Structures are given as C-alpha cells and as structure tokens.
Amino acid sequence: MAKLTLAIDAMGGDRGPSIVVAALIRALQSFPEVDFILTGDEPRLKALLNREAKHLKATDRARIRIHHTTQIVQMDDKPSQCLRHKTDSSMRIAIDLIAEGDAQACVSAGNTGALMAMAYLRLKVLPGVLRPALIAPIPNEQGGQSLLLDLGANPQCDADTLFQFGVMGSVIAQELTGISEPRIALLNMGTEEIKGPDVVKQAALLLANSKHVHYQGFIEGSDLFAGKADVIVCDGFTGNIALKSCEGMARMVYDHLKRSLKSHWLSRALVWLLYRRQRKAWSWLNPDQYNGASLIGLRGVVVKSHGNASANAFYSAIEHAIAEAESDLPKRIHDRVEQVLSEQHT
Known part of the structure; x- marks a missing residue:
C-alpha cells in the first residue's frame, strides 16, 4: 500500500489549533508510516509546533507539512456561503487535498453543515450510493x-x-x-x-x-x-x-x-x-x-470531530480516519453497493 497522508483542518472547532497540534504530536508517534498536512494559518501553526514539538525527532518533523490558508469557516457560517466565499478556508483546502490525490483522508472539528456541503461538492458520492x-x-x-x-x-x-x-x-x-x-x-x-x-x-x-x-x-x-x-x-x-x-x-x-x-x-x-x-x-x-463521525458514501474519507473536542478526543478522530483510509473503506463500500445493485437488477 502507498504511504498514507492525512489532511487536518487545524483551524476548525471551538478550541482552535492548540488541541490539533497536541493530537498531531501523539499521532506522529503512534503512526510512523503516516504523513500529515495541516491546513490553516502557517505562522500561527509554525509557532505552535516550535513550542509544543521541541522533543520530536527530525524524521517526525519531516512528516508534517503546513498548507497555508487565508480563511476560517466559523461555527455559525451558513454552508451555502462557505461554498461560494470560503474556497481558501482550512476546511475547504483539507477536502481539496483528497480530491486532488494529495491526501487519502481528512479530519475537521469545524462547522458540520459546511463540512458536509464541501465534501459532497468536491468528492462526490460513490457510484450507486444514493x-x-x-x-x-x-x-x-x-x-x-x-x-x-x-x-x-x-x-x-x-x-x-x-x-x-x-x-x-x-x-x-x-x-x-x-x-x-x-x-x-x-x-x-x-x-x-x-x-x-x-x-x-x-x-x-x-x-x-x-x-x-x-x-x-x-x-x-x-x-x-x-x-x-x-x-x-x-x-x-x-x-x-x-x-x-x-x-x-x-x-x-x-x-x-x-x-x-x-x-x-x-x-x-x-x-x-x-x-x-x-x-x-x-x-x-x-x-x-x-469521538469522530465519519461521512460515508463519498469518494474519500472524511471524519468530523466534535467541535469542543479535547486533544485526546481529536486524536481518536485521527485514529478513525487512518483506520478507514488504511482499509480503503470507500472502495469496499462501493464494491458492496455495486454487488447489491447488480443482484437487485437480475
């Protein structure tokens, strides 16, 4: 299996990027074969990493990449407005990374409606899934x-x-x-x-x-x-x-x-x-x-963390996303749905 890359919306949720970075540090140690892309405010994320990740090995630091974004989806934003006007948000870019093949899964603690709308728009549903x-x-x-x-x-x-x-x-x-x-x-x-x-x-x-x-x-x-x-x-x-x-x-x-x-x-x-x-x-x-609700039926793995999640809870959401990506869950769902549909039509 090709090396797995997980995109993380670092700016979503009620507690901000500090709990995301804390969860990421733990994930780096638990999943040595996984790379991570943080989407969000690069200067702020770099400062957090420099302060909180001093003990990390250079090889672990090399598995973190930051994709700078200029916008944040707020918890009270309307999904329709986010689709049109927040195309450079940390949430949207995390999903775009899956759509473009740069990541196999993403995790966000942000606005649930916006996450579902963006994922539906960019990733599309699997063939046969209603x-x-x-x-x-x-x-x-x-x-x-x-x-x-x-x-x-x-x-x-x-x-x-x-x-x-x-x-x-x-x-x-x-x-x-x-x-x-x-x-x-x-x-x-x-x-x-x-x-x-x-x-x-x-x-x-x-x-x-x-x-x-x-x-x-x-x-x-x-x-x-x-x-x-x-x-x-x-x-x-x-x-x-x-x-x-x-x-x-x-x-x-x-x-x-x-x-x-x-x-x-x-x-x-x-x-x-x-x-x-x-x-x-x-x-x-x-x-x-x-913690971690999965948006299933799409052509990619998207996991929604609770907006008020602690670092431990956000780590659980990362675990769920990695497990689903490693098992290639979208393909397995597609295969089963295709099998069911073919037998219904015979």
Whole structure:
C-alpha cells in the first residue's frame, strides 16, 4: 500500500489549533508510516509546533507539512456561503487535498453543515450510493460499541436510502470492528412489526430480504446502548436528536454527580477509592474514544470531530480516519453497493 497522508483542518472547532497540534504530536508517534498536512494559518501553526514539538525527532518533523490558508469557516457560517466565499478556508483546502490525490483522508472539528456541503461538492458520492451519511460509534453495555447512522446528513430518507445505510454500516462494522456478520437494526418507536412510519416498515422489508446484511429487526431508543445491534439505522433527523438527547442526559447526570460529590469529603474519598479499583472496567465509558463521525458514501474519507473536542478526543478522530483510509473503506463500500445493485437488477 502507498504511504498514507492525512489532511487536518487545524483551524476548525471551538478550541482552535492548540488541541490539533497536541493530537498531531501523539499521532506522529503512534503512526510512523503516516504523513500529515495541516491546513490553516502557517505562522500561527509554525509557532505552535516550535513550542509544543521541541522533543520530536527530525524524521517526525519531516512528516508534517503546513498548507497555508487565508480563511476560517466559523461555527455559525451558513454552508451555502462557505461554498461560494470560503474556497481558501482550512476546511475547504483539507477536502481539496483528497480530491486532488494529495491526501487519502481528512479530519475537521469545524462547522458540520459546511463540512458536509464541501465534501459532497468536491468528492462526490460513490457510484450507486444514493446519499452520504454520518456514522459514529456509541458505547454499549457489553463494554464494546455500536455504530449509529445517520446523525444529521439526511433529515428525511426514503426506504431505499435507509436500506443502503444498513449496507454501508455493515461494511464499516466488518472493516473497523472485525465482526464478520454485524447485526443490523432499525431505530423505531417500538419493536413490533406494525409500529412506525411506512418508510421504516418498507426499509425493514428490504433489509430482511437481503442476503448482504444480518438484519435483526426494530430497536427502541431505550435500547440504543444495550448492545442488541452492531449497526443502528435511522434518518438523520431521528439520529441527531437521539444522539444529542443522550449527550445532554449524560452531561446532566455527570454535573449532578459532581456537585453531589463535592458536598462532603467522605463522598470524594469513597469515589476516589472506587475509581482506582474499577478504572479499567469504567474506561469504556470515556467519551473521548468515541469521538469522530465519519461521512460515508463519498469518494474519500472524511471524519468530523466534535467541535469542543479535547486533544485526546481529536486524536481518536485521527485514529478513525487512518483506520478507514488504511482499509480503503470507500472502495469496499462501493464494491458492496455495486454487488447489491447488480443482484437487485437480475
């Protein structure tokens, strides 16, 4: 395999390039065969690298290239305006590097709508793919993870699109988790066959009659984290609300627990002792390791980091992008979709 190059939008997100550089330094040490291109304000990035990367070997420094850009996509920018007026932004250039063959993947913590619009415009969808989708891992009760899609790229979907999401999600689960027959489920308002909108029922029939997916049936929102499916499929409106509702609940519980623990020294001592004994068992709950939503169905690898990601979380997004590029995920998705379409037409 040819040497892999990853483009990183260094200016996107809420925390700026400092967390990107910190994540990059860790990635250089973890992935010695990968080159990196930072897109953004060159003087600012050089200053950060000179300050934070003094200990790097000269061979590692040589694997970093900076592509200077003059614009930044802000989190409140409209995607349509970015397409027309921010063609020299750090986000746009990171995607252009894939389109031009200079990079095989990119990571950005910037404006999600702008990232999807730019990626769709410059990379195009794979042949046969109806719509790209955002997919991300979520933890489950077994200590592993499930994949949830779509997370907002397509607020409305027809049955054929939901079926394709199941096919693409199955490929990703096979490649990135090593599961030979990933269990596919549709997120619905109940598990009974008679429940839910017609489009979800039609998608269920398509998935159930396909030999390319291991379809399990419907799954309710209360079982998102139960580990009953390896891939959970829904439209982008439902998926985005489900994910953000879970994030909000987790944040509320965490904040409430933190306030309660601070109220008495004995509570703090007991939790500290319990955490030390159970640290490994609880490590799967660390949200940093699940950071990184992939925009799948395109002719290139694009990973969206959370806008407020820490350096550790951004590093996880880099890991996801490298894994997808190394497995040549777009080609594998294309091959599976092409196979499904050819058999549907025979």
